[in-house]
Amino acid sequence: MSTLFNYILKIGDDSLILGHRLSEWCGHGPILEEDIAMTNIALDLVGQATTLLNYAGEMEGKGRDADALAFLRFDREYRNLLLVEQPNGDFGMTMMRQFLFDAYRLPLLERLQKSSDVSLAAIAEKSLKETKYHLKHSSEWVIRLGDGTEESHRRVQDALDTLWRYTDELFQEDDAEKELVVSGVIPPMSEIREAWNANVNRVLEEATLTIPTNNWKHSGGRKGMHSEHLGYILAELQYMQRAYPNMEW
């Protein structure tokens, strides 16, 4: 079933690329606790990606598993959001990116738990418990930094200004997905947007941050049209399998 394959690829790629981005902080966190937190969240996301991509491979029925999908696709075949591939920047940028993503992912997983596709529902049920901790962590940092010092406020406001343009893509759905909505496999994105808006407004207000008024929105990741950053991520992520095909360790 190629429609479902395509959809699972999208949310699986989101987990994989964001998990990889967070893993780049390993050994570089501003404090030990945050180094540990970011790598723990990375581990959850890579775990979720493994489950999702394995299931996508099953749907596809061509014998590809999570490893084949992660290590042997080109950038144009990746379907992740532009948001998750944006560079880590400073800690404020990383936490803002995480918050904008978590606030979307949590309501999505809540609804996917009730998907008419039982395997997808099971994956969502499992992942949701982890994502609750991720959102708790990222939202608390956004508030602490936004409502913190002049310097932390400025930095996290800059992060919001930079990343806001990538948030519209979270809620885009194509015609194939509209069919999945009708058959009860996935929820309508309008519902997710509503939940996202409520949480994001509440946290940003608490953080004394201002939502950018610039309405220009950037998208393309869902169609395989990525920013220049994804190529570098894949070069690192895929190096071993490209250099030594079929190697295992």
Add this chain to the structure above:
Amino acid sequence: MVTKDQIWLWLEEVSDPEIPVLTIVDLGVVRHVELHGDLCEIKITPTYSGCPAMKTIEDDIVSKLTEKGIETVKVDLVLSPAWTTDWISEKGRSKLLEYGIAPPVDEVDKSVLFAEPPKVGCPRCGSHNTRMVSLFGSTACKAQYQCNECLEPFDYFKCLK
């Protein structure tokens, strides 16, 4: 003739690779045991999606049961119903406490945003005057706490529901 109960007892000899004081039965990751003649089928569930211990647990189950004379052991991973800390046995909870890890408490504040961290007892002195240092700890399932009375830092096995 080997019985299912016997298999469960043998599985209690397999410890969790990350918290060796607990067996995989204490932890609640073994969901199902089935016997068909020489074939033993076991279903396990991960604590966290990215839990790196699952492969080790699977291998440990196979080698334990093979050692006990079971000819064919098949281990399957199931995701639903998703693992929760409620499945840690009473025995498991007291073993954690003895080991210096505070077992999961029933969290009163269930909201994700703006929730208060749970009140956790110090495994060393028992005081509830403790504070959360970080929501994330040495493994995916733990948070870092510190006791305000005896000042001891400790791990808290955080609630997953």
